[in-house]
Amino acid sequence: MVKIIAFDLDGTLYDKHKHIDEDTIHKIIDFEQKGIVVGIVTGRFYEELGEVIEKIKLREYNGFVASSNGLEIHDFLDGEIRRFSRLSKDEVKEAKKHHLVSYVWQNGGYTMFGVSILDVVKKIFSLIPLDLHYIKSLQKTKFEKDVVLNEALYDKVCFVGFQIKKMYLEYRFYDVGKFGTELCKKDVGKLEAIRYICQKKQVSIFDVMAFGDHGNDVDLLASCGYGVAIKNGSAQAKKAAKYISDYANNEQGVLRFINSFFV
Structure with missing residues (x-):
């Protein structure tokens, strides 16, 4: 029995324009009204999620976000x-030692460091689609030739278009598609976050449905009761999942799977 539903955003719940269609929003709210706990489990930073939290009414219906x-x-139930x-x-x-295009989140935006702006632009536009969303993101990004770090601690380091092969026991490396690889501490993962939520709410991991599309979703898709990979997902995500939507994120892949599953 599904008691918790967790959604990835980019490539999953979001379409290519980073929007969620109204039919999908209405379906998610319907689940919340029926008592199913809904959450967002994403690689994005919490500061980026205000709009989606409001649209799917996570605060109103005591949902959660794992960023x-x-x-x-x-956890919006108790504010923890x-x-x-x-x-x-x-x-x-x-990260600078790898001579890669690297970036972090600080001061409410992204900072790329260790390379020239020209190198960054060449690398990014060789990897990502030339659409308005990415152009706007690039316009808001700060560029630093030297590493200028203003925060005491960071959630993760991102590497554009590169998968690091060397293993470091104290870290995890997540393949996140066209943007490459993200480095986090080894205890950071979507599965660990959902296990924590399950423990708080006294729900089995086997009563969790999770949707995802890339490397940072793999452990969760493989371990929860109802792991669903979107059609446009990576090969490793599809291999880990118990179910695969017949439709991509630009084709209401989440909504169509839900409508076919809950009949």
């Missing part, structure tokens, strides 16, 4: 915020 690949959990391990400045600075 930064599960590092930070906001739970954080797992974050990266120190020194750990973030190690």
Whole structure:
């Protein structure tokens, strides 16, 4: 029996324009009204999620958000915020040694560091679709040739278009599609976040339905009772999932799967 539904955003609940269609919003709210706990489990930072929290009424219906690949959990039932391990400045600075296009979230926006602006632009536009969303994101991004870090701790470090092969026992590396790889501390994961939510709400992980599309969803899709990969998802996400939607995120893949499953 499904008691919790967790949605990834990019490539899953979001379409290519980073929107959720009204039919899907109405269906999610219908679940909430029936007592199913709904949450967002995403690689995005919490500061980016205000609009989606409001649209699907997570506060009103006591849902939750697990941001930064599960590092930070906001449970709207009791207002609790739970954080797992974050990266120190020194750990973030190690990214420069890889000579990659690297970026972090600080001061309410993204900062890319360690490369020239020209190198960044060339790399990004060789990897991502040239649409308005990405152009706007790039316009808001700060560029630093040297590593200028203003925060004491960081959720993650992101590497554009590159998968790091070397293993570091104290870290996890998540393949997140066209943007490449994200580095987090080893206790940070969407599965760990959902396990924490399940423990709080006394719900079995087997009563969780989760939707996802990429490497940071794999453990959760494989371990929950109803792991659903979207049609446009990566091969590893589809392999881990128990179900695969017949439709992509741009085709209401989440909604159509839900409508066929809950009959």
